[in-house]
Amino acid sequence: MTSIERILDYCSLDEEPPAQVPRNRRPPSNWPSHGRIVFDNVSMSHSSDNQSLLALRHISMTIEAGEKVGIVGRTGTGKSSLIQTLFRMGILVNGQIKIDNIDIASIGLDDVRRRISIIPQDPILFTGALRSNLDQFNEYSDAEIWHALEQVQLKTLVADKMPNGLHSIVSEGGSNLSVG
The missing domain is CATH 3.40.50.300 (P-loop containing nucleotide triphosphate hydrolases)
Structure with a gap:
């Protein structure tokens, strides 16, 4: 109901x-x-x-x-x-x-x-590829996304901890990722 x-x-x-x-x-x-x-x-x-x-x-x-x-x-x-x-x-x-x-x-x-964008206190992540969570309108190349990840010091983390890189699957609500 x-x-x-x-x-x-x-x-x-x-x-x-x-x-x-x-x-x-x-x-x-x-x-x-x-x-x-x-x-x-x-x-x-x-x-x-x-x-x-x-x-x-x-x-x-x-x-x-x-x-x-x-x-x-x-x-x-x-x-x-x-x-x-x-x-x-x-x-x-x-x-x-x-x-x-x-x-x-x-x-x-x-x-x-x-x-414009904000960084919310409680991040919202959707089930699907990491890439689609970072670029939901598919406006940027993989190279541009990797560059952005590098600028925020997350490139190494994604490359080392996510075996499929940008194509790694994010579980519902990002439950398979750390918010820290």
Whole structure:
């Protein structure tokens, strides 16, 4: 019964904004090039049915390029909601979010979600090849992926501990890998 409830919940979700927008509204190919993030009076809701129930209320802050910021708070205080707004995963009720002077509401979801990333506290891994977990859209060559692994000091680990390299299978939830 739980599966049916989840399917029904999924079917009742609001449709997301367009994944792509006309070329004249796309950000430059090198966006974001610096990483300055400005939240200007941002209020966000998780529900279009009840936009008065806000997860975030009038948040204004600037995170300068290269600045490290820690978001601390108790459960339910909006830490995850703040991150979700960067990926346009909630209803922006008020305000504006700019990354390198571009309002993220003015560009397509593909451009936003493919060009920024986060490292979550609890990593999400899918059953299948390591390669598809690292490059789900198959946009990069094996050499580029190995180079990225080298940059984050994981190339040796993958080469030594995973007999099939990038084609090694990741178990459900990454249970056959260490999160450490």
